[in-house]
Amino acid sequence: MTELTPDIGAYVSIDKEALESIFRGLKQEGYTLIGPTLGEGAIVYDEIDGMDDLPIGWTDRQEAATYRLHRRDDQAVFGYVVGPHSWKRFLFPPVQKLMTIRKQNGSFSVEPHVEEPPRYAFIGVRGCELQAIHIQDRVFLGGPYQDPDYKARRQLAFVLAVNCTEPGATCFCASMDTGPKAGPGFDLGLTELDDVFVIEVGSEMGRRIMSGVRWRPAGAFELQTMRERLTQAEKSMGRHMDISDLPALLYQNLEHPRWDQVAERCLSCANCTMVCPTCFCSDVQEVSDLLGETNERVRVWDSCFSLQFSHVHGGNIRPHVRSRYRQWMTHKLASWVDQFGTLGCVGCGRCITWCPVGIDITEEITAIRGEV
Amino acid sequence: MSTQKTKRAEPSKPKLAVFKFASCDGCQLSLLDAEEALLDVAGAVEIAYFVEARDRRLSGPYDVTLVEGSISTPEQAREIREIRRQSKYLIAIGACATAGGIQALRNWRDVDEFINIVYAHPQYIDTLATSVPISDYVQVDFELRGCPINKHQLLEVITSLLIGRQPRTPTHSVCIECKRRATPCIMVTQGTACLGPVTQAGCGAICPAYNRGCYGCYGPMEAPNTESLGLHLQTLGMGADEISRLYRGFSGYAEAFRLASDRFEEVTA
Ligand code: SF4
Ligand code: SF4
Ligand code: SF4
Ligand code: SF4
Numbered sequence: 001m002t003e004l005t006p007d008i009g010a011y012v013s014i015d016k017e018a019l020e021s022i023f024r025g026l027k028q029e030g031y032t033l034i035g036p037t038l039g040e041g042a043i044v045y046d047e048i049d050g051m052d053d054l055p056i057g058w059t060d061r062q063e064a065a066t067y068r069l070h071r072r073d074d075q076a077v078f079g080y081v082v083g084p085h086s087w088k089r090f091l092f093p094p095v096q097k098l099m100t101i102r103k104q105n106g107s108f109s110v111e112p113h114v115e116e117p118p119r120y121a122f123i124g125v126r127g128c129e130l131q132a133i134h135i136q137d138r139v140f141l142g143g144p145y146q147d148p149d150y151k152a153r154r155q156l157a158f159v160l161a162v163n164c165t166e167p168g169a170t171c172f173c174a175s176m177d178t179g180p181k182a183g184p185g186f187d188l189g190l191t192e193l194d195d196v197f198v199i200e201v202g203s204e205m206g207r208r209i210m211s212g213v214r215w216r217p218a219g220a221f222e223l224q225t226m227r228e229r230l231t232q233a234e235k236s237m238g239r240h241m242d243i244s245d246l247p248a249l250l251y252q253n254l255e256h257p258r259w260d261q262v263a264e265r266c267l268s269c270a271n272c273t274m275v276c277p278t279c280f281c282s283d284v285q286e287v288s289d290l291l292g293e294t295n296e297r298v299r300v301w302d303s304c305f306s307l308q309f310s311h312v313h314g315g316n317i318r319p320h321v322r323s324r325y326r327q328w329m330t331h332k333l334a335s336w337v338d339q340f341g342t343l344g345c346v347g348c349g350r351c352i353t354w355c356p357v358g359i360d361i362t363e364e365i366t367a368i369r370g371e372v
Numbered sequence: 373m374s375t376q377k378t379k380r381a382e383p384s385k386p387k388l389a390v391f392k393f394a395s396c397d398g399c400q401l402s403l404l405d406a407e408e409a410l411l412d413v414a415g416a417v418e419i420a421y422f423v424e425a426r427d428r429r430l431s432g433p434y435d436v437t438l439v440e441g442s443i444s445t446p447e448q449a450r451e452i453r454e455i456r457r458q459s460k461y462l463i464a465i466g467a468c469a470t471a472g473g474i475q476a477l478r479n480w481r482d483v484d485e486f487i488n489i490v491y492a493h494p495q496y497i498d499t500l501a502t503s504v505p506i507s508d509y510v511q512v513d514f515e516l517r518g519c520p521i522n523k524h525q526l527l528e529v530i531t532s533l534l535i536g537r538q539p540r541t542p543t544h545s546v547c548i549e550c551k552r553r554a555t556p557c558i559m560v561t562q563g564t565a566c567l568g569p570v571t572q573a574g575c576g577a578i579c580p581a582y583n584r585g586c587y588g589c590y591g592p593m594e595a596p597n598t599e600s601l602g603l604h605l606q607t608l609g610m611g612a613d614e615i616s617r618l619y620r621g622f623s624g625y626a627e628a629f630r631l632a633s634d635r636f637e638e639v640t641a
Contacts (some may be wrong), residue, residue, distance in 0.1 A: 039556055040555070040556055040558075040561075040583065041556050041558065041561035041562055042556035042561050044554070044556060065559075065560055065604070066560060066563075067556075067557075067560050067561050068561065069561075083556070084551075084554075084556045084557065084560075085554060089554065094551070094552040094553075094554075095552060264597075264599075264600065265597075265600050266597065266600070267545070267569040267570065267596075267597045267600055267601055268545070268595065268597065269545040269547040269548075269568070269569035269570075270544065270545060270547060270548050270551075271547050271551060271557065271569070274547070274548060274551035274552070275551065285540055286540065287528075288531050288535065289412065289531070290409070290412045290413060290415075290416045290527070290530065290531050290534055291416060291534065291535065292531070292534070292535035300552065301548070301551070301552055302548075303544070303548060305544075306542075306543075306544035306545075306548065306594075307543060307544070307594045307595060308542065308543055308544065308594075309544075321595070321597070353560065354557055354560055356547075356557065356559050356560065356566075356569050356601070356604065357600055357601070357604045358604075
């Protein structure tokens with residue numbers, strides 16, 4: 001069947017080992033594979049070579065401020081949820097050189113930093129994460145000023161999405177309508193069943209890759225199992241957030257006493273913003289040689305939790321943790337809508353798991369609403 | 373030395389001096405460790421006094437003075453005042469010079485008792501009761517943190533003085549650097565105690581990358597919430613005494629860490 005090419009929108013099924021031929025096809029098309037792999041104590045996203053690098057038979061157990069790796073009692077290939085990394089690291093790198101400025105005969109020259117954009121294939125993009133990429137597309141590519149580096153990386157990227165059948169304890173994509181089924185917007189969308197992968201073809205490039213793979217049309221039973229698993233997943237979310245009264249709820253509660261309570265716990269360490277797949281704030285730093293002859297402008301991830309970030313001429317506009325936490329949450333769940341036409345949270349739960357003291361955005365919203 | 377004559381063509385090179393007090397020399401070595409950049413430094417400034425690097429010792433005044441080490445003897449207390457008088461910019465480098473160093477642990481105890489236990493002839497020891505940062509004695513124009521300092525940050529400070537701009541040294545948490553370098557948080561994945569969320573960045577989050585919790589050697593970050601982190605460490609199973617000792621490390625005498633360590637010590641008592 002290898003000569004045949006499935007249509008866009010078709011559901012096909014493949015043996016699990018055939019994922020290797022998808023990887024091979026991607027590499028032949030010049031892609032660098034980035035996917036989940038076992039890192040130091042967590043499943044991270046990094047360059048992978050093939051199926052051997054995937055965390056097969058592993059899972060994660062997450063709660064507020066805890067993440068632990070565990071062996072599964074099966075050989076599931078995608079039997080875990082999202083970890084400390086997100087795809088933003090590859091589309092919007094944490095440290096990015098922008099330009100070099102040189103002093104020359106009483107004047108100066110500006111040389112933009114240009115590099116061949118990497119051609120990434122993202123393996124295992126979850127529903128919440130795909131939506132996060134779409135949100136960052138609006139941030140970096142919407143409006144009259146586009147980020148050229150993000151644009152170049154994004155346009156080349158291939159997305160192999162994975163539907164979640166076992167949500168984690170800090171996941172709440174169902175509340176945010178971003179998962180557990182991924183899409184639209186992928187090249188290939190994979191659902192793992194016990195013996196096979198069911199794959200939905202999402203793009204022309206997805207079709208092309210599938211043409212080199214041994215596939216068959218998905219059977220009725222496989223499709224039904226897939227749907228059942230996804231419905232089940234939707235019902236077993238670890239967390240839930242009521243978004244029915246957002247953004248108004250937050251605008252009406254800017255002086256709620258809860259902000260003081262959360263400020264007592266919050267370390268303003270910025271971990272939540274670093275792990276969040278939609279947070280996009282950065283700082284541009286100047287790195288000069290000793291005489292200031294050659295100066296590099298470097299963009300680095302920054303955060304609304306840092307004091308220097310909100311220092312403007314004349315003073316700091318958010319001097320207290322209370323105002324910084326409120327800024328972050330109100331941006332995510334209210335003013336983001338005014339700014340980008342969408343909420344800024346996709347329900348991935350990373351900020352809950354990776355907050356060193358376990359502050360939980362779903363719990364904070366409930367408290368602001370006065371339900372605790 | 374007459375061999376210096378040929379260099380007189382650039383009379384306006386700023387004079388740099390490096391002095392040391394109670395310390396281990398590690399911070400000065402960061403400057404020597406800057407290798408290539410050190411040659412540029414030597415080209416851009418006149419190294420007037422730097423005992424670790426060269427024998428020549430020129431007298432003051434100096435344009436830029438780097439001071440390593442804490443003040444812990446009466447003689448050092450006199451010297452630092454004289455150095456201040458001789459220096460246009462005085463920069464304290466390292467945890468000793470900015471917070472009193474690990475030797476500031478004695479500030480919580482009776483020094484005379486230590487002296488009697490440790491030295492065969494205690495009468496020869498002339499020391500102060502406390503080890504304190506340079507800023508307790510003289511005005512300091514800039515403090516560069518760390519044990520040891522980071523050579524890139526040191527070069528940044530020297531550069532900014534030479535070209536007349538503010539040094540860009542972050543005051544936020546170590547966690548931001550930890551996340552930029554993609555280390556999965558060891559407090560979340562293993563329950564390892566880490567002072568990263570209350571410690572100032574600058575080191576590049578080295579310790580968590582090698583599976584060790586941050587020891588807080590860069591001192592307290594801007595507005596650190598030492599109480600909340602301490603309470604969380606208790607939920608991870610640490611005793612209040614351990615938390616007190618954790619805060620009382622290389623920069624333990626820096627105000628925010630000192631107060632936190634005292635508070636958790638009180639809880640223990
Ligand atoms: S939030 Fe939803 S889509 Fe994201 S990892 Fe969890 S279950 Fe999957
Ligand atoms: S909410 Fe948690 S992760 Fe975010 S800044 Fe506060 S303590 Fe850090
Ligand atoms: S705010 Fe938290 S749950 Fe929402 S997208 Fe960001 S990290 Fe995920
Ligand atoms: S390991 Fe330490 S420094 Fe790194 S993110 Fe966790 S708490 Fe912060």
